[in-house]
Amino acid sequence: MADIVSLREGLAELVSDGDLVAMEGFTHLIPVAAGQELIRQRRKDLTLARMTPDIVYDQLIGAGCARKLIFSWGGNPGVGSLHRFRDAVEHGWPAPLEIEEHSHAGMANRYVAGAAGLPFAVLRGYVGTDLPKHTENIKPIECPFTGEQLTAVPALNPDVTVVHAQRADSHGNVQLWGITGVQKEAVLAAKRSLVTVEEVVPELTPRAGAIVLPSWAVTAVAEVPGGARPSYAQDYYERANTSYQEWDAISRDRERFQEWLADQVYGAEVKS
Structure with a gap:
């Protein structure tokens, strides 16, 4: 309590x-x-x-x-x-x-991953932006099922x-x-x-x-x-x-x- x-x-x-x-x-x-x-x-x-x-x-x-x-x-x-x-x-x-x-989506998904006990979150939102060049905690990741290029951010x-x-x-x-x-x-x-x-x-x-x-x-x-x-x-x-x-x-x-x-x-x- x-x-x-x-x-x-x-x-x-x-x-x-x-x-x-x-x-x-x-x-x-x-x-x-x-x-x-x-x-x-x-x-x-x-x-x-x-x-x-x-x-x-x-x-x-x-x-x-x-x-x-x-x-x-x-x-x-x-x-x-x-x-x-x-x-x-x-x-x-x-x-x-x-x-x-x-991004807003990146921050929100970092909290969601943290709440779920997961090590990171995956999203499309950063593709085509300059943020990955300036933020170390944004990494490319390949979907193991489709080969699509996505982005991972660590849990917060x-x-x-x-x-x-x-x-x-x-x-x-x-x-x-x-x-x-x-x-x-x-x-x-x-x-x-x-x-x-x-x-x-x-x-x-x-x-x-x-x-x-x-x-x-x-x-x-x-x-x-x-x-x-x-x-x-x-x-x-x-x-x-x-x-x-x-x-x-x-x-x-x-x-x-x-x-x-x-x-x-x-x-x-x-x-x-």
């Missing part, structure tokens, strides 16, 4: 310096509060994995928490570049950042996966719905997992289309209302588009970013 913990306790127990950490959520249910708590705990040398790193990964990179990023697209959605990400890659500030780039098994969901029950069973991306696969592929939720309820109510992560598949659950803001949690709150627009100006300048970090992250009251 998953433990019910505070956000601070959960991350302190589950995430260590140097870990491979996946924080998934595809435009929706992004675990922003958890990412900022990792900054407060001053984690370092992390390998961060995410299909679509957006502003919370920009914050983690700018705070010096990351040494490598495994991803398939990076940007401030609807606005433009991630300036802390670019500064780390282009200028090594605050520390050099190694990158490993994949994070040390820790962190996701956000709408609710969990007191036993640690988790329920999420709406756009869910690869949260389920990323949790099942991980050695350890933390799910932050909008609320912990006595019992989960069946809901059409919802995904349930059973308590045996989750290490810990933390109740963190608003834990996905400024992204959205369907049926709880909407996306705060102005926050993404404001982040562009904040993140462009190192000094302004550091002031934001001191005020909004290190100086913020932790509510969980």
Whole structure:
């Protein structure tokens, strides 16, 4: 059964310096509060994995928490570049950042292989692209039945996966719905997992289309209302588009970013 913990306790127990950490959520249910708590705990040398790193990964990179990023697209959605990400890659500030780039299908299939206990995944998606020239973890493979040239990518098994969901029950069973991306696969592929939720309820109510992560598949659950803001949690709150627009100006300048970090992250009251 998953433990019910505070956000601070959960991350302190589950995430260590140097870990491979996946924080998934595809435009929706992004675990922003958890990412900022990792900054407060001053984690370092992390390998961060995410299909679509957006502003919370920009914050983690700018705070010096990351040494490598495994991803398939990076940007401030609807606005433009991630300036802390670019500064780390282009200028090594605050520390050099190694990158490993994949397609969306490649990243998703890496999690699926990890969740299934397989060593690698096979797909067609990379054929005809330049990604295999730049990413060592993309290899050609021949189908033993047809001779077709395909591509293999290794399973992705994070040390820790962190996701956000709408609710969990007191036993640690988790329920999420709406756009869910690869949260389920990323949790099942991980050695350890933390799910932050909008609320912990006595019992989960069946809901059409919802995904349930059973308590045996989750290490810990933390109740963190608003834990996905400024992204959205369907049926709880909407996306705060102005926050993404404001982040562009904040993140462009190192000094302004550091002031934001001191005020909004290190100086913020932790509510969980």
